[in-house]
Amino acid sequence: MTGMLKAKPRGDRFVPPPKLPPPTPVVDLSPAEMRLAQDLLFFGYREFTSVADKVLEELGLGRAHHRALHFIGRNPGITVSDLLAILRITKQSLARVLNALIDQGYVAQAPGFEDRRLRLLTLTDAGQALEQRLFDAQRDKLVQAWCEAGPQAVEGFQTVMRALMDRGARAYIDGTGPAEDA
Amino acid sequence: MTGMLKAKPRGDRFVPPPKLPPPTPVVDLSPAEMRLAQDLLFFGYREFTSVADKVLEELGLGRAHHRALHFIGRNPGITVSDLLAILRITKQSLARVLNALIDQGYVAQAPGFEDRRLRLLTLTDAGQALEQRLFDAQRDKLVQAWCEAGPQAVEGFQTVMRALMDRGARAYIDGTGPAEDA
DNA sequence: GAAATAGGTCAGCAATATTGACTTACTTGG
DNA sequence: CCAAGTAAGTCAATATTGCTGACCTATTTC
Numbered sequence: 182m183t184g185m186l187k188a189k190p191r192g193d194r195f196v197p198p199p200k201l202p203p204p205t206p207v208v209d210l211s212p213a214e215m216r217l218a219q220d221l222l223f224f225g226y227r228e229f230t231s232v233a234d235k236v237l238e239e240l241g242l243g244r245a246h247h248r249a250l251h252f253i254g255r256n257p258g259i260t261v262s263d264l265l266a267i268l269r270i271t272k273q274s275l276a277r278v279l280n281a282l283i284d285q286g287y288v289a290q291a292p293g294f295e296d297r298r299l300r301l302l303t304l305t306d307a308g309q310a311l312e313q314r315l316f317d318a319q320r321d322k323l324v325q326a327w328c329e330a331g332p333q334a335v336e337g338f339q340t341v342m343r344a345l346m347d348r349g350a351r352a353y354i355d356g357t358g359p360a361e362d363a
Numbered sequence: 364m365t366g367m368l369k370a371k372p373r374g375d376r377f378v379p380p381p382k383l384p385p386p387t388p389v390v391d392l393s394p395a396e397m398r399l400a401q402d403l404l405f406f407g408y409r410e411f412t413s414v415a416d417k418v419l420e421e422l423g424l425g426r427a428h429h430r431a432l433h434f435i436g437r438n439p440g441i442t443v444s445d446l447l448a449i450l451r452i453t454k455q456s457l458a459r460v461l462n463a464l465i466d467q468g469y470v471a472q473a474p475g476f477e478d479r480r481l482r483l484l485t486l487t488d489a490g491q492a493l494e495q496r497l498f499d500a501q502r503d504k505l506v507q508a509w510c511e512a513g514p515q516a517v518e519g520f521q522t523v524m525r526a527l528m529d530r531g532a533r534a535y536i537d538g539t540g541p542a543e544d545a
Numbered sequence: 546g547a548a549a550t551a552g553g554t555c556a557g558c559a560a561t562a563t564t565g566a567c568t569t570a571c572t573t574g575g
Numbered sequence: 576c577c578a579a580g581t582a583a584g585t586c587a588a589t590a591t592t593g594c595t596g597a598c599c600t601a602t603t604t605c
Binding site for chain 1: 391398403404407430437498502504505506510511513514517518521527532539
Binding site: 479480 | 591592
């Protein structure tokens with residue numbers, strides 16, 4: 182507390198800046214901050230998914246169908262096992278939505294080339310169109326939020342969300358983005 | 364397209380800087396960026412909720428119970444109507460979880476002072492303890508992510524998530540944070 | 546006293562998830 | 576070639592969480 186007495190007159194030559202440099206160089210880990218994050222994740226995620234839900238409702242599909250369409254669309258030729266590993270649901274849960282999507286002509290199956298036990302999943306033209314429609318709804322929401330928040334905030338958002346994920350999800354994200362692997 | 368021919372030699376006097384100033388002052392609205400955001404929200408939200416789900420599972424409770432505990436804890440004395448407005452579920456859906464929480468001694472009801480039709484909801488001591496336990500699990504996750512991402516990213520995360528929410532949710536967030544209204 | 550409001554309740558339905566057991570088809574390794 | 580392992584499909588049963596619509600009680604308000 183000896184620093185409390187430093188503010189003695191030095192000849193009026195030096196005037197300190199009115200505000201400290203950048204906000205604060207340490208993370209605010211207060212309960213209030215954590216509570217806010219809880220709320221932000223709940224409300225933000227709800228809003229984000231709801232815009233796609235409206236489209237799905239017209240077609241009698243649910244959020245689970247959307248997820249399957251999304252990950253098949255992004256990973257054409259994915260196997261059932263790999264899709265299960267991404268979604269982390271049981272085979273039975275996936276079967277229900279997958280059969281519905283196949284019956285309604287949104288998803289196609291093809292046996293693997295080298296291993297014919299595999300069923301490689303792809304979107305049909307109708308499936309791509311539907312996935313695009315769902316994506317557009319969410320994209321509109323994101324575009325609005327992105328423009329409202331600014332590019333720096335978007336980068337921070339991505340950093341935090343990635344830090345929130347577990348290793349498996351990070352590995353998926355890293356492999357699926359720029360490389361467009363296969 | 365006349366600008367295409369501007370790059371003629373000017374005497375080797377002027378050397379342009381090797382890199383453009385800050386990253387980019389505009390938002391990247393490419394499909395790749397939007398796809399990434401979809402994945403980040405899905406995986407991040409799943410991970411965030413899963414840490415609380417583990418605790419809930421021990422007690423035979425679900426995510427719906429957690430949400431009710433959370434919003435009652437943050438808004439002591441909230442009415443059933445207001446809770447329904449926040450959660451945006453039906454009276455019947457709330458009644459199921461609310462009755463379970465009351466039966467198990469986590470939530471207490473009291474008639475309103477001026478309007479005795481109202482049932483003001485509060486957490487019992489056990490309810491506060493449980494909510495705290497659930498909060499701690501999610502807080503640990505957030506602390507890890509916060510520290511990994513840094514304070515600037517956290518601010519960006521908050522900005523984006525807020526921009527994603529609808530007006531009703533923003534109004535709730537604004538009223539529930541620093542003011543601790545009532 | 547009638548109408549509106551806050552809340553509770555009942556019956557039934559749908560979507561999504563779970564577990565466990567079993568079958569079929571195919572690949573692999575001794 | 577045959578046995579074991581793997582990928583996938585399926586069946587039956589169950590739980591959670593949401594929905595609708597109808598109806599009831601207590602209380603406030605006009």
